[in-house]
Amino acid sequence: MNLPVLPTTVVGSYSMPGWLERLKTEYFARRISRHDLDEVHDAVTKAAIKDQEAAGLDIITDGELRRDNMIDYFVEKLPGVQIDRSSKKFYYDFYDSEVVGKLPAASLGLVEDLRFLKSFTEREAKVCVTGPHSLVRRIRNRHYPNEAAFAADIARVMNLELKELVKAGTRYIQIDEPYYSGFPEDLDWGVEVLNALVEGVEAKTAIHICYGNRYGKPSWEGSYRYLFPRILQAKVNQLTLEFARRGGEDLDLFREFAVPFELGVGVIDVKTQAVETPDVVAERIRKALEVMPAEKLFILPDCGCFHLPRPVAFAKLRAMVEGTHQVRKELGS
Amino acid sequence: MILYVNHTRREAAAATANEIVSTVLSLLGEGHLEPAQFARLRIDLDWVQYKQNFREPVMVTRESGQVPGRPSVTELHIDSRQIPAGSLRESLRCAFSNLNSEDQCVLARVYLEEFKTFRSSIAWDFNRLYWHRLKDWEQASGKSYEAALPGGKSEAHDPGAIADSVADFWTLLRDLEVQNQLPPELFILEIGIGMGTRAGLWLDRFRALDQQRGTNYYPRVRFLLGDYSQATLDRSRPAVSEHLELCSFIVLNALDPIKTLSFLRHKILHIHLTNVYDNLPDEELVRRDGHIYWLQVRAYLSAADAARIGAECGVSAAELPKTISRLLEIGPECLADRALGVTLWQEIWKAVRLQEQLVDADSLPSSSYPEGLDASNLESMLRDAPSDLRFHLSSGALESFRNTLPLLHPRGYLQVQDIFVTSLGDYRMGFHGPGKLDGSIVNWVNGVLLREVAERFGYDLHFAPFHYRPGSRASVLYTTRRE
Numbered sequence: 001m002n003l004p005v006l007p008t009t010v011v012g013s014y015s016m017p018g019w020l021e022r023l024k025t026e027y028f029a030r031r032i033s034r035h036d037l038d039e040v041h042d043a044v045t046k047a048a049i050k051d052q053e054a055a056g057l058d059i060i061t062d063g064e065l066r067r068d069n070m071i072d073y074f075v076e077k078l079p080g081v082q083i084d085r086s087s088k089k090f091y092y093d094f095y096d097s098e099v100v101g102k103l104p105a106a107s108l109g110l111v112e113d114l115r116f117l118k119s120f121t122e123r124e125a126k127v128c129v130t131g132p133h134s135l136v137r138r139i140r141n142r143h144y145p146n147e148a149a150f151a152a153d154i155a156r157v158m159n160l161e162l163k164e165l166v167k168a169g170t171r172y173i174q175i176d177e178p179y180y181s182g183f184p185e186d187l188d189w190g191v192e193v194l195n196a197l198v199e200g201v202e203a204k205t206a207i208h209i210c211y212g213n214r215y216g217k218p219s220w221e222g223s224y225r226y227l228f229p230r231i232l233q234a235k236v237n238q239l240t241l242e243f244a245r246r247g248g249e250d251l252d253l254f255r256e257f258a259v260p261f262e263l264g265v266g267v268i269d270v271k272t273q274a275v276e277t278p279d280v281v282a283e284r285i286r287k288a289l290e291v292m293p294a295e296k297l298f299i300l301p302d303c304g305c306f307h308l309p310r311p312v313a314f315a316k317l318r319a320m321v322e323g324t325h326q327v328r329k330e331l332g333s
Numbered sequence: 334m335i336l337y338v339n340h341t342r343r344e345a346a347a348a349t350a351n352e353i354v355s356t357v358l359s360l361l362g363e364g365h366l367e368p369a370q371f372a373r374l375r376i377d378l379d380w381v382q383y384k385q386n387f388r389e390p391v392m393v394t395r396e397s398g399q400v401p402g403r404p405s406v407t408e409l410h411i412d413s414r415q416i417p418a419g420s421l422r423e424s425l426r427c428a429f430s431n432l433n434s435e436d437q438c439v440l441a442r443v444y445l446e447e448f449k450t451f452r453s454s455i456a457w458d459f460n461r462l463y464w465h466r467l468k469d470w471e472q473a474s475g476k477s478y479e480a481a482l483p484g485g486k487s488e489a490h491d492p493g494a495i496a497d498s499v500a501d502f503w504t505l506l507r508d509l510e511v512q513n514q515l516p517p518e519l520f521i522l523e524i525g526i527g528m529g530t531r532a533g534l535w536l537d538r539f540r541a542l543d544q545q546r547g548t549n550y551y552p553r554v555r556f557l558l559g560d561y562s563q564a565t566l567d568r569s570r571p572a573v574s575e576h577l578e579l580c581s582f583i584v585l586n587a588l589d590p591i592k593t594l595s596f597l598r599h600k601i602l603h604i605h606l607t608n609v610y611d612n613l614p615d616e617e618l619v620r621r622d623g624h625i626y627w628l629q630v631r632a633y634l635s636a637a638d639a640a641r642i643g644a645e646c647g648v649s650a651a652e653l654p655k656t657i658s659r660l661l662e663i664g665p666e667c668l669a670d671r672a673l674g675v676t677l678w679q680e681i682w683k684a685v686r687l688q689e690q691l692v693d694a695d696s697l698p699s700s701s702y703p704e705g706l707d708a709s710n711l712e713s714m715l716r717d718a719p720s721d722l723r724f725h726l727s728s729g730a731l732e733s734f735r736n737t738l739p740l741l742h743p744r745g746y747l748q749v750q751d752i753f754v755t756s757l758g759d760y761r762m763g764f765h766g767p768g769k770l771d772g773s774i775v776n777w778v779n780g781v782l783l784r785e786v787a788e789r790f791g792y793d794l795h796f797a798p799f800h801y802r803p804g805s806r807a808s809v810l811y812t813t814r815r816e
Contacts, residue, residue, distance in 0.1 A: 217741075
């Protein structure tokens with residue numbers, strides 16, 4: 001499938017309805033069954049797919065509404081990680097989890113999610129996974145000599161899964177590593193692990209780095225300067241960053257450094273319910289075009305739409321698509 | 334009949350409870366009360382600690398309308414502190430006759446509004462007038478609002494509390510600096526600043542600590558003093574005169590700070606409020622037999638009070654409601670003689686009462702709930718609460734809280750010094766407002782609801798007793814970030 005210039009997509013998650021939050025919490029309180037919750041997940045995933053299509057996105061995800069949060073969905077699936085299931089009061093809470101032995105290789109179940117997604121859309125399908133660095137920052141390590149070794153082993157297991165995803169038909173894989181911003185001192189080994197994770201994965205790979213979106217607010221503040229120049233060693237195709245909320249100051253880094261990647265530019269602030277106008281979106285894209293040619297630019301929100309009410313999320317995505325159309329016209333495409 | 338004793342004052346409860354039971358049985362025997370009404374009757378025995386409040390000694394609260402298949406709720410509220418000796422029998426007889434018809438006991442009132450939620454009542458217009466025309470009130474009463482507070486002075490100024498607050502803030506800055514995350518500008522916001530005394534003392538203390546430790550944070554501080562009254566902001570300047578170059582004076586609505594300060598979203602490291610939440614518009618909910626009811630109120634004056642005040646201020650009884658509307662609109666100038674206008678204001682405020690009725694929550698639109706709360710999450714919050722409960726929704730406090738949190742820096746924190754209910758069971762062991770404090774309204778704040786709402790916004794709330802002043806009923810709410 002040929003994509004237009006300035007392809008539009010989401011960072012991963014779509015709006016989590018309040019009623020689904022309550023249902024998920026009911027599940028953890030053992031008031032509804034896993035079977036019922038799975039059926040609900042199927043239904044909301046279909047709705048999220050259709051909303052993304054209706055908004056006009058070029059590349060879509062499954063909305064990630066099966067996931068309680070960006071960590072636990074993987075913690076639950078990583079073999080060898082032990083979980084205290086009583087540690088969740090609210091579905092969005094993180095599990096207390098720890099690794100006590102070497103991780104065996106096993107399926108993480110993402111291929112089933114991809115197949116479900118592809119069965120309900122003709123659009124390009126993207127799969128987003130939480131990266132090893134972010135995972136080791138939430139899982140207590142009781143086995144590996146250090147976090148870097150633990151992350152490297154997660155990368156080994158996940159690499160197999162990513163290759164399976166490619167076989168199952170995805171051409172777009174995004175690695176989410178927001179914890180880089182909280183632990184910039186880890187970046188050296190973080191990039192090594194990232195490279196191991198994507199090695200031999202025959203898809204367009206992107207790394208998404210933001211300042212956190214836990215409960216719809218940032219977890220850290222600062223500047224993306226910490227990424228440079230180390231991130232330039234990453235063997236991914238695309239760097240996806242948060243610019244809408246923070247202003248475009250960090251775009252200057254792309255003048256300063258010869259960046260080998262495409263840029264996924266965040267043009268929608270997902271930490272406010274105020275809906276951007278297409279004009280505002282277009283202006284943000286034009287700013288990005290000052291540092292990156294159109295053929296290397298992807299258009300996204302700053303992060304997942306998880307915490308936005310559904311009408312707001314939809315309106316923001318519509319505005320993103322319309323703003324992108326404006327700029328495409330200006331570019332003559 | 335069920336008698337609930339909602340306080341723990343043994344002697345007052347024992348005397349009144351005995352008298353109530355025997356009086357009700359006597360009135361039942363005399364036919365003043367139907368047996369079916371007796372069977373469903375609920376009597377709440379309170380001890381209202383606020384000398385000035387909105388209640389009659391005996392008050393009837395009934396359900397508005399009737400839900401098919403469900404007996405309607407009827408309650409009597411008796412204030413064992415207010416009830417004059419020897420008057421209980423007549424008050425109860427009058428209350429029982431009101432259950433059946435609108436007789437003269439009810440009609441001897443001058444109503445100032447229709448039934449509405451407490452938040453929409455003109456009681457809050459009086460509260461607003463007080464803060465906007467504080468000087469007029471203080472001049473007439475001869476004492477400042479701080480002197481009218483319990484204890485005669487504000488707990489906001491306590492040196493020990495300020496020293497601890499400064500130390501906490503300095504520690505945060507140090508942590509951020511160690512992690513190389515210290516912002517160039519260090520924003521602090523105080524909302525509801527009074528005379529600016531706390532802000533001044535806080536800055537004095539911070540400057541001293543900063544100098545003592547040689548950290549040079551002080552020049553980077555940006556202290557925002559926020560209040561909804563420009564007059565108050567102007568009065569606060571002298572208190573921070575030594576730090577003016579660090580201070581900004583900002584008119585803002587405590588219900589919606591982010592509206593004014595949106596340019597500081599995720600930037601403010603510390604936000605502080607003292608005794609603001611307890612004075613924000615509020616509502617009460619009632620749970621009876623598993624059903625939720627909204628409490629609606631209607632402000633009124635007793636006919637006797639209306640006649641007395643009218644005579645004193647030269648306003649006829651017929652003109653009084655209109656004159657009160659003008660008072661709330663333009664202030665004491667509603668009367669040609671301004672001083673008499675202040676007298677009218679103070680006397681009306683002293684005399685105004687609130688009639689109550691219960692409205693089935695299912696009959697009201699879901700938009701009645703403040704943002705961040707709806708019927709289903711309220712239900713889940715109440716899952717472990719006592720089944721019969723009357724509690725504050727603290728809708729103004731919730732609104733303020735919700736609209737303040739987005740200002741916080743990822744490592745920032747909010748501190749609120751106020752009177753909080755931290756366990757829903759406490760609502761059955763004491764009166765928590767509304768009361769009148771000088772010319773304003775005071776309500777305890779429902780900390781349990783705040784805590785639940787905060788969790789959804791990624792914060793844990795903690796309440797610590799205000800231990801700096803013995804006997805204080807205040808607590809300090811502070812936030813920590815949920816991981």
